[in-house]
Amino acid sequence: MDLLSVSPYQEVFSRKRQQKRAKIGAMDLEGLMEAAEKRAEGYSSSNDRQALLDASGQEAKEEATPGRHFGEEIFNKGTSRRIWAELYKVVDAADVLVFVLDARDPMGTRCQQLERELRKSRRHKHVVLLVNKVDLVPTWVTRRWVQELTRDFPTLAFHASITNPFGKNALLNLLRQFGNLLKEKKHVTVGMIGYPNVGKSSVINTLKRKKVCKAAPVPGETRVWQYIALTKRIYLLDCPGIVPPSQSDFAADCAKVLKGVVRAERLKTPSDYIHEVLERVKKPYLLQRYRLPADTAWNDSEEFLTILGKKMGKLVKGGEADLDTAARIVLYDWQRGRIPYFTPPPQREGEEEVRSSPGSPSSL
Structure with a gap:
């Protein structure tokens, strides 16, 4: 735009314009070969980034070594800095944190890293485990998992449904008890935390008896945290699904797929x-x-x-x-739970083996 302010019109566009002469390293073939040999002596393949490009212009990936895996970009969803920033907004604002778990794999959808962080730096936060989707597993499996998880935190079984819920009254009574416990606070804020596609938004819709949060049977539907008033004193926070960092290998990617993360x-x-x-x-x-x-x-x-x-x-x-x-x-x-499957609860000492293997006809 400011070319004419640097050079006059006559030197840029007229017939008498001045053009720079191309720099030629040599005027004959022998000189060109000599210049090429000198440049070849100082060449370093480690500093040549153009050599790392493939035919399509994309950066070529190195061969995978043991312990290193080049997965797809989709497996990084839920691990971004923005998602974790949304999580810690909910953690800082909430008085009670409800970890929503999938009844088919409670330990696989449990964020133990975040639980350790809360125990270490935020001991005043109240933590509750909510085992959702209990309609997809046998009753005895749900009972055993609730007994096992209650050793760490208060645990409730839940089935998110606006028309036919299960465990709704127990969760409401527990939240009211927290409201009585935190009498010095004007409002009690409850944050819903968990993996993608475990049903955090569906739990809120069940408590409200209407669709107040966008929910879908696919992960990543909730993008930002939402603030919902349950009663005059109890408020709910819906958080996007978070995925703890894991090793970049095929086994970790396969686990994410089967957990419904992607x-x-x-x-x-x-x-x-x-x-x-x-x-x-x-x-x-x-x-x-x-x-x-x-x-x-x-x-x-x-x-x-x-x-x-x-x-x-x-x-x-x-x-x-x-x-x-x-x-x-x-x-x-x-x-979406159309194929029957569940993770068997841990076997207690002196108890017979688990009734049947996961997914067997006699257990479902």
Whole structure:
């Protein structure tokens, strides 16, 4: 824009304009070769960033070494600085913190790192564990998990539903008791904390008996913290789902997928995580869920997805089964509780073995 203020018009645009002559290192071939040899002697591959680019212009990833894994960008969701800033806003503002857990895997969806931090630096905060989605597991499993978790904090079983809830009165009575305990405070603030897709917003909607928070059966629906008035003295805080930092390897990524932390539609290769689903779920339940013949058999996840893709008509060009689409359907059903599964509670000393393995027909 200010070119004419630097140079006059005659030197820039007219026929008498002045142009810089290109710098040529040598006037003949021998001189050019000599200059090239001198530059080659001082070349260092470690300082050449252009060599780290692939054909598409993106930075090429190094080969994965043991203990190091280059996962997808989606696995970093819930671990950003913004999400943790929202979490600590809720922690600082709340008098009572309710950790919402998934009844299918309470220990896997329990943020023990945050619990240790609260015990260390915020001992005045009251902590309650809420085991949600108890309708997806047998009653004896819920009872045993509540007994086990009560050793650390007060624990309640809950089923989030506006029309047919379970444990709502027990949670309301507990919050009223905290209100009586904190009489010196004008308002008692209750913060809902937990992994993505454990049902924090659904718990608030159940307590309010109407949809006041945006809730969906997929993770990441709540983006910022929300302030909801339950009664004149009790206020609720809805927090986005947080994911504690973990190792960057395939096992940690697979655990995040099965915990419902990431959305299945954003996975590049969802078929990689079906093997773990087949190992955790008994075969009769998969046959029943997808209406497959009783004599259907498979040796690995790829063969299972091929059978399922052809059964559902999910095909690609050439008549082959679309493995990724079939895998996403399985992950959707897994995350939304359509495939029966639960983690067995720990066995007590002197007690018989757990009644049955997780997902077995006799336990569900």
